Amino acid sequence: MRYIKAVLVGLGLAQLATLITTVYLHRTLSHKSIRLHPATTMFMRVGTWMLTSISPREWVAVHRKHHNFSDEEGDPHSPHIEGYWKIMLANVYYYRREASQDDTLEKYAADLPHDRLDRALFKRGTLGFSLTGVILALVMGFKPGMVALTTLASVYLTLNAAINGAGHTFGYKSFANDATNLKLLALITFGEGLHNNHHARPASPKLSAFDDEYDPAWPVIRLMEKLRLAKVLTKAEEGWEDHRRRLPERAVLNPLKGISIADANAADANAARKSA
Ligand SMILES: [Zn+2]
Numbered sequence: 001m002r003y004i005k006a007v008l009v010g011l012g013l014a015q016l017a018t019l020i021t022t023v024y025l026h027r028t029l030s031h032k033s034i035r036l037h038p039a040t041t042m043f044m045r046v047g048t049w050m051l052t053s054i055s056p057r058e059w060v061a062v063h064r065k066h067h068n069f070s071d072e073e074g075d076p077h078s079p080h081i082e083g084y085w086k087i088m089l090a091n092v093y094y095y096r097r098e099a100s101q102d103d104t105l106e107k108y109a110a111d112l113p114h115d116r117l118d119r120a121l122f123k124r125g126t127l128g129f130s131l132t133g134v135i136l137a138l139v140m141g142f143k144p145g146m147v148a149l150t151t152l153a154s155v156y157l158t159l160n161a162a163i164n165g166a167g168h169t170f171g172y173k174s175f176a177n178d179a180t181n182l183k184l185l186a187l188i189t190f191g192e193g194l195h196n197n198h199h200a201r202p203a204s205p206k207l208s209a210f211d212d213e214y215d216p217a218w219p220v221i222r223l224m225e226k227l228r229l230a231k232v233l234t235k236a237e238e239g240w241e242d243h244r245r246r247l248p249e250r251a252v253l254n255p256l257k258g259i260s261i262a263d264a265n266a267a268d269a270n271a272a273r274k275s276a
């Protein structure tokens, strides 16, 4: 029973880490579609540090470069270039490889210099994650605490890999870009699984585009707005139709054949883009 509870705690923390990633690292910092109240920002910074050990400056730089070169040479983590399983199993390696490049950080995250708090504390990502481990061990006991911590890390990393790998390989497309939409993945990644929509309108604060899609982070963001903890800066509902371009209505990729179909679709999408 203690271990079941530990796994549930780990899953809950992984969901919280995923929510912080999409709202703060992704929609707020990378694409500037939301502005956060200073108190919310501090909560997000501490959460990022303690649950993911990610440096926001690095995450934003790698992510913006991914948008700049999506599935072309220069994309830090493309399953079309590296191979699907390499991204699914070693996403963190590709992330680290890019995040360690000073010129990437300077070019893509010049607007996010480290402040005093970063230099003193948040830059030390391992310390934040270790602190979470210590707290979990003190509250739950050493072994269940480590089970919760391991669950948090493995689930969080797997979900991120799935967005970058499966989210550029399987699923349906509503827009002419190389990413794909996976509704099930969206439900467990606070909307990030609607990755084809996201690549069509990166600055949209909401990742669902049509009525049959659901972005679980959106009601959270709206609630934060009501509580004055956040402000949405860009349009959420309008503009999707303009991005549909000339892609056949809801092209569906075959999960059994995967990437070859994805490539065929990407070729179609490129052709559509050129003739548009
Ligand atoms: Zn992508």
Ligand SMILES: [Zn+2]
Binding pocket: 026, 030, 031, 063, 067, 198, 202
């Ligand atoms: Zn993005």
